[in-house]
Amino acid sequence: xxxxxxxxxxxxxxxxxxxxxxxxxxxxxxxxxxxxxxxxxxxxxxxxxxxxxxxxxxxxxxxxxxxxxxxxxxxxxxxxxxxxxxxxxxxxxxxxxxxxxxxxxxxxxxxxxxxxxxxxxxxxxxxxxxxxxxxxxxxxxxxxxxxxxxxxxxxxxxxxxxxxxxxxxxxxxxxxxxxxxxxxxxxxxxxxxxxxxxxxxxxxxxxxxxxxxxxxxxxxxxxxxxxxxxxxxxxxxxxxxxxxxxxxxxxxxxxxxxxxxxxxxxxxxxxxxxxxxxxxxxxxxxxxxxxxxxxxxxxxxxxxxxxxxxxxxxxxxxxxxxxxxxxxxxxxxxxxxxxxxxxxxxxxxxxxxxxxxxxxxxxxxxxxxxxxxxxxxx
Amino acid sequence: xxxxxxxxxxxxxxxxxxxxxxxxxxxxxxxxxxxxxxxxxxxxxxxxxxxxxxxxxxxxxxxxxxxxxxxxxxxxxxxxxxxxxxxxxxxxxxxxxxxxxxxxxxxxxxxxxxxxxxxxxxxxxxxxxxxxxxxxxxxxxxxxxxxxxxxxxxxxxxxxxxxxxxxxxxxxxx
Amino acid sequence: xxxxxxxxxxxxxxxxxxxxxxxxxxxxxxxxxxxxxxxxxxxxxxxxxxxxxxxxxxxxxxxxxxxxxxxxxxxxxxxxxxxxxxxxxxxxxxxxxxxxxxxxxxxxxxxxxxxxxxxxxxxxxxxxxxxxxxxxxxxxxxxxxxxxxxxxxxxxxxxxxxxxxxxxxxxxxxxxxxxxxxxxxxxxxxxxxxxxxx
Numbered sequence: 001x002x003x004x005x006x007x008x009x010x011x012x013x014x015x016x017x018x019x020x021x022x023x024x025x026x027x028x029x030x031x032x033x034x035x036x037x038x039x040x041x042x043x044x045x046x047x048x049x050x051x052x053x054x055x056x057x058x059x060x061x062x063x064x065x066x067x068x069x070x071x072x073x074x075x076x077x078x079x080x081x082x083x084x085x086x087x088x089x090x091x092x093x094x095x096x097x098x099x100x101x102x103x104x105x106x107x108x109x110x111x112x113x114x115x116x117x118x119x120x121x122x123x124x125x126x127x128x129x130x131x132x133x134x135x136x137x138x139x140x141x142x143x144x145x146x147x148x149x150x151x152x153x154x155x156x157x158x159x160x161x162x163x164x165x166x167x168x169x170x171x172x173x174x175x176x177x178x179x180x181x182x183x184x185x186x187x188x189x190x191x192x193x194x195x196x197x198x199x200x201x202x203x204x205x206x207x208x209x210x211x212x213x214x215x216x217x218x219x220x221x222x223x224x225x226x227x228x229x230x231x232x233x234x235x236x237x238x239x240x241x242x243x244x245x246x247x248x249x250x251x252x253x254x255x256x257x258x259x260x261x262x263x264x265x266x267x268x269x270x271x272x273x274x275x276x277x278x279x280x281x282x283x284x285x286x287x288x289x290x291x292x293x294x295x296x297x298x299x300x301x302x303x304x305x306x307x308x309x310x311x312x313x314x315x316x317x318x319x320x321x322x323x324x325x326x327x328x329x330x331x332x333x334x335x336x337x338x339x340x341x342x343x344x345x346x347x348x349x350x351x352x353x354x355x356x357x358x359x360x361x362x363x364x365x366x367x368x369x370x371x372x373x374x375x376x377x378x
Numbered sequence: 379x380x381x382x383x384x385x386x387x388x389x390x391x392x393x394x395x396x397x398x399x400x401x402x403x404x405x406x407x408x409x410x411x412x413x414x415x416x417x418x419x420x421x422x423x424x425x426x427x428x429x430x431x432x433x434x435x436x437x438x439x440x441x442x443x444x445x446x447x448x449x450x451x452x453x454x455x456x457x458x459x460x461x462x463x464x465x466x467x468x469x470x471x472x473x474x475x476x477x478x479x480x481x482x483x484x485x486x487x488x489x490x491x492x493x494x495x496x497x498x499x500x501x502x503x504x505x506x507x508x509x510x511x512x513x514x515x516x517x518x519x520x521x522x523x524x525x526x527x528x529x530x531x532x533x534x535x536x537x538x539x540x541x542x543x544x545x546x547x548x549x550x551x552x
Numbered sequence: 553x554x555x556x557x558x559x560x561x562x563x564x565x566x567x568x569x570x571x572x573x574x575x576x577x578x579x580x581x582x583x584x585x586x587x588x589x590x591x592x593x594x595x596x597x598x599x600x601x602x603x604x605x606x607x608x609x610x611x612x613x614x615x616x617x618x619x620x621x622x623x624x625x626x627x628x629x630x631x632x633x634x635x636x637x638x639x640x641x642x643x644x645x646x647x648x649x650x651x652x653x654x655x656x657x658x659x660x661x662x663x664x665x666x667x668x669x670x671x672x673x674x675x676x677x678x679x680x681x682x683x684x685x686x687x688x689x690x691x692x693x694x695x696x697x698x699x700x701x702x703x704x705x706x707x708x709x710x711x712x713x714x715x716x717x718x719x720x721x722x723x724x725x726x727x728x729x730x731x732x733x734x735x736x737x738x739x740x741x742x743x744x745x746x747x748x749x750x
Contacts, residue, residue, distance in 0.1 A: 054427070056469060057508070076501065310658075344708075
């Protein structure tokens, strides 16, 4: 039985050997999306990701709210990385509204952003562990990330949805005695994540499952426009905190972690190295931060310019470069907000990586792309 | 004697009656035991619908450990599950899938609506792709408010569900 | 796992100090309007090649915006890739302008390979004709695809197609991506699609 589907519906001819399999949206190895795979025996011959199960129309909603009321719903795509996902929007809004941020607020932002990056990566690592059937690697990161969540809760008052960054600074100043607690917790946290090497990264089972699977070459990583840990695991030295420093990252010493292999193992290891780098950055920022001063300037409701004005800002989030394109028409509401999210950019690599892999390797390759479906759908 | 009573014409009626008698017989003495068994082995389906799944994951983490209350981590196949925790926003694309998952589960089954989006649409009340709550899709037993609810709130919601099951009539689902 | 944190030799860059060096030394500009020199040179190259087919939208620090007509966008994109060494598209956004009767599609193009362009984003904007009663895919709202120039636009252009109804001629896979399968309303990010209660 051979037939040709209409153009655009099938990537290749379907015949009797090929079986189509829907993975998700109710599947422990898919998250909030569906991956339609075609398998020949145990090998994947074609893969068609089907995102959009959490498409909530946030870009449309942003056109009906003014710059400050956009903040709570724009952080919902990645609630466990909420400071970073708001960061480009806040930077863009500041440029449009013409606000200068106080020095201390910039340091508070850096600390909050790095803490959030660790929280995100720990959750990602926990899910990666459970995707591979490694229960210890779910329990350890899920428990250790509560340490940093406590810090964020102390700082912002909320467990995950902080809404802490506002155009003009941050919402609140640091609580008293925060610096000491933060330093202590971060030092303990760094000591703790170093222990993961013994149980996870040097584990022969993990290595045999992830080494040499889903190899993304350097050329392809650039051609697909991937970003973040996926890009750095393929040997491209690109981190926006170094290449295009925003706020006070140019005063801090940031080291980029790069691996050359480009396989699932490298993609799972780079975020772990990033966490240690984040701990370094937090320590530097705590040291260099002005001890007192204002953390917020008054918000001007209207953009400073008349007529159409657009701005594109990007930051390095837990998943990679996150851009925000804001078009303003001098009204209190933005004319158009577009979030260029790293998950969506990394998704394009998935069909190409899975081609020729075994079906059993699908979860490890898929989650190693540092993918968060809610963010990709927006 | 039974042979005379049961003919092919009234077999169905007789079996139905027998079922009624059985239900009445076991409801009083066995109902408590059956409900007790249901309470301490609630298996949630692994269906993540939105961002509240982060807090659902945190509820199974070592600090909160929802398992000690009889809610097992969500890794079962849905044929063996009896609890749907709707973790947040239901979009129009997800709603048919949620109903499909719910229909495939065997009775008895319970639903917890977790988060403001699952209850009323929450923050996304005016979005074009979000349902205003999941009541129109599946019947809900317990609402857990919050955006997202803290893991403690989710655990309390699970305990409320257990209280509710305890007071349910067991025979309804036998 | 032997190579943990080392930089690849191709990207051998000096140790990152604070602040990191600017990609290009800024020469003092003779003109009264202070335009960033490096960014100006990028836009100059484009204007030199294409003349009045391209219009420079703005030249700001790290951002250059080029407005192109829809018939030239493919050639300009090829020039950007081959001569200016940009290699990937970060985002493709549509913006609806009902008063101009046009839909703008904006490509944000960046570069990983060229280290002097690491900070730069080239904004390539083009406009498609807007229909009052759109039939997505079957009306005049069409643009040439850039997928054969920049592979990374594949999913982004699919998203713009369903969100604005801009059909990309030559795109291999113009299917629905994020919206539900039974979506029969207007493309939702157009300005005439009103959300409930607003």
